Amino acid sequence: DTAVSQTPKYLVTQMGNDKSIKCEQNLGHDTMYWYKQDSKKFLKIMFSYNNKELIINETVPNRFSPKSPDKAHLNLHINSLELGDSAVYFCASSRGHTGELFFGEGSRLTVL
Amino acid sequence: SQQGEEDPQALSIQEGENATMNCSYKTSINNLQWYRQNSGRGLVHLILIRSNEREKHSGRLRVTLDTSKKSSSLLITASRAADTASYFCATDERGQISRLTFGEGTQLTVNP
Numbered sequence: 001d002t003a004v005s006q007t008p009k010y011l012v013t014q015m016g017n018d019k020s021i022k023c024e025q026n027l028g029h030d031t032m033y034w035y036k037q038d039s040k041k042f043l044k045i046m047f048s049y050n051n052k053e054l055i056i057n058e059t060v061p062n063r064f065s066p067k068s069p070d071k072a073h074l075n076l077h078i079n080s081l082e083l084g085d086s087a088v089y090f091c092a093s094s095r096g097h098t099g100e101l102f103f104g105e106g107s108r109l110t111v112l
Numbered sequence: 113s114q115q116g117e118e119d120p121q122a123l124s125i126q127e128g129e130n131a132t133m134n135c136s137y138k139t140s141i142n143n144l145q146w147y148r149q150n151s152g153r154g155l156v157h158l159i160l161i162r163s164n165e166r167e168k169h170s171g172r173l174r175v176t177l178d179t180s181k182k183s184s185s186l187l188i189t190a191s192r193a194a195d196t197a198s199y200f201c202a203t204d205e206r207g208q209i210s211r212l213t214f215g216e217g218t219q220l221t222v223n224p
Contacts, residue, residue, distance in 0.1 A: 004154075035214075041198060043155075043214040056211055090154060100145065101202075101212060103154035 003027050006091045006104035013081060014112055020077045021107045023091030031055075032074040033092040033101065034066060043090070049074055050097070081111045117215050118201060124221040131188045133218040135201030136181075142204045144177055145212065146186050149198045158186075158199075163206075193224045 006023040013019055025032065033056075034046040048056035052068045063079045074091060091104040119134045135144070143162045147155040161168045161177045161184065168175045174187040188195055198219050202212040 041149075041217050043200065043217075045211055045213070048211065092155075100157040100160060101147075101155070103156070105154045106152075 004091055004093055004102050004104040006089075006107050008107060009105065010108050010110075012110045012112065015081055015083060017081050018077070018079045019081060019109070020075055021089055021091075021109075022073070022075045023104060024073050025091075025093040025102070026072065027093055027095075027102060029093035029095050029102070030071055031094045031097060032068065032071075033094075034074065034076050035090040035092060035103075037088045037090060037106070039087070046089075047074075047076075055097075078109075081109075083111050085109060086111045118199070118218045120218060121216065122219045122221070124223065125191060126223050127191060127193055129191055129222075131191050131195070131220055131222070133186045133199050133220070135184045135186070135215055137184075137201075137203045137213075137215075138182065139203075140206040141179070142206055144175075144184050145202045145204070146173075146175060146184075147200045147202060147214075149200065149217070151197070155200065188220075191220075191222045193222050195222045196220060 004025045031050045033048045035043050037043045045058050046060045047066045049068045065077045068074045088106045088108045090106050092101040094101050117136050143160050145160045146158045149155045159170050159175050161175050172189045177184045198217040200217045201215045
């Protein structure tokens, strides 16, 4: 029943490793997003996809690579993890470009 | 540059009191939205107000928008302990697509 689900909820890993976070939405939305929330709760957009096409890439290092296999899925792969990548990553979706966002519960990434 | 700034950063009140949070932004917008985030959870959409609207109500929530001052306020009346959360404003900037820019949030604590 969960509208936007992302896995895993928690991820603890060593510097230099590669990790992925998966996101799926069952709302029939055509736009999906990745947001990063830092330790001060500041929320910043990373990527936006519309109908599987990349719309926004917000000057994110190319160690971060989103992939949208279909409209309902948007995954995030991170190579060569760094300490500064520690954050909570939120997936979200919306109908169209300017409406209400539906967020997942977040994936807390800790890089040691 | 950061779009939304909430004021105050933290607010502590007693149950039954009203809570007012303010948000200022810098550019022209299509709409402004308010979200709530409970600790450890994803953001939940509360209310959207369009740039041609001045006030909107939803249950115990009242939102105002003053585009001449580039500011918005969120009023929660008759607060409850369950209203304890972080509250974020988010703006949909004119000329941008698929991008909501979030403020820094106000941490509201409602004491029973």
